[in-house]
Amino acid sequence: MCQLMAMSANVPTDARFSFSGLVARGGGTDVHRDGWGIAFYRGRGVQEFRDPQPSVDSRVAALVKSQSIKSELVISHIRQANVGAVSLENTHPFVRELWGRYWVFAHNGQLRGVRKALPLGRFQPVGGTDSEWAFCWLLAQLEQRFDSWPRSPKLLGEFIAGCSRQLHQLGVANFLLSDGRALYAHCSTRLHWLTRRAPFGVARLKDIEMEVDFSRETTPNDIVSVLATEPLTVAEPWLQMTPGSSLMMQKGRVKALD
């Protein structure tokens, strides 16, 4: 199994605090030693860092922790391989272009029989994971359903939630998908989320000795939501998603999806 993390905010926000908690689980406080990756949307572009090395030992991860990269939408993943070798091409998040937008996908869980159950279109997996196959299938579904990038994030989200239910039937499909405008998340088993807004307080990570006083880092209008397989901080009101449910995050605001 793997662990997921995402952030959505209404202003470009530094995700180092959450990332530091996540990567401690990549061979430090937990067993997800088989690579890690993070994608930051910046404008229409994506800045990605990935490494098949355990994140606790990775110099690239150390760089990401030491730099203030501000983004409104971040997706990250640490991997414990079950299907597919430990290699760069099997390292999440995966990125593809559709309708002139970069789509980013990360998955936690195991899906059975994807090759039979999920017919692909033009997007083909490069590596050997069930996750990348599912991503390629999702993009094919989107392309079949919509002629161009849908104007309504809600409409898009509801269609993705429908696809999620098909994935859910094949096994465990906790996943994060984004087109840079909104983040779509599906929970098969475990996903937690949290919204921070004024009045901001102090947050303390669960996995390492680190705390941040968000009142010093933010303005009163900031809204920042964080999503993670397991809560990243102590003493904050993380909410657990119901298995089988989907949600979307846009500019820090969270909406349930049918």
Next chain:
Amino acid sequence: MCQLMAMSANVPTDARFSFSGLVARGGGTDVHRDGWGIAFYRGRGVQEFRDPQPSVDSRVAALVKSQSIKSELVISHIRQANVGAVSLENTHPFVRELWGRYWVFAHNGQLRGVRKALPLGRFQPVGGTDSEWAFCWLLAQLEQRFDSWPRSPKLLGEFIAGCSRQLHQLGVANFLLSDGRALYAHCSTRLHWLTRRAPFGVARLKDIEMEVDFSRETTPNDIVSVLATEPLTVAEPWLQMTPGSSLMMQKGRVKALD
């Protein structure tokens, strides 16, 4: 204008030496301050680093210079913007998947009237450069010509060389394209290359005080070719490509293309 660099080798090889020379031109010894990027093929995967910051000031570039990332095929680019804003989405190299392979593209030059002259297929640019447009067109041409990934790199290279001539008619099309198996290069105006093989000697960079004794870093069977807009080292026999010509590099060996 921009500058290009590529490396092809028959064993995973550290490209730090060439990259260090190139990035010095990103605001140090030359004016290419509008971002930079590098893509390392590792297995079927691509590890990429990119930054819209000048490469001389970039902490990400400092990390790449300080790490020994071994790869058989590397493409890098430093940018001086002419068409398209300075932004992450306009930062080369560009990456797309076709036939289950990642394709990497970097371009130096300016192409006029791409929107009219180069009809696109399913690949759409995310940013606003003529370069990314040309890349999307090239992939459409490939997909139209071949049903699946051609087994023969030479056949593929000759088709790409044919497409290059069309780009060449629109302006300056010095570019590098790879599917991870071979590197295809077209020269409109300036591109130089060099093959290093036994007996290896000492090489000294042109732009910064740095030298390497390759006899200590290699085995007698290693073959490493480097390609760059301007020669990166002094006192080595760089060859200048003829304007209008194309070549391919595979496992360090260079072949001319018709």
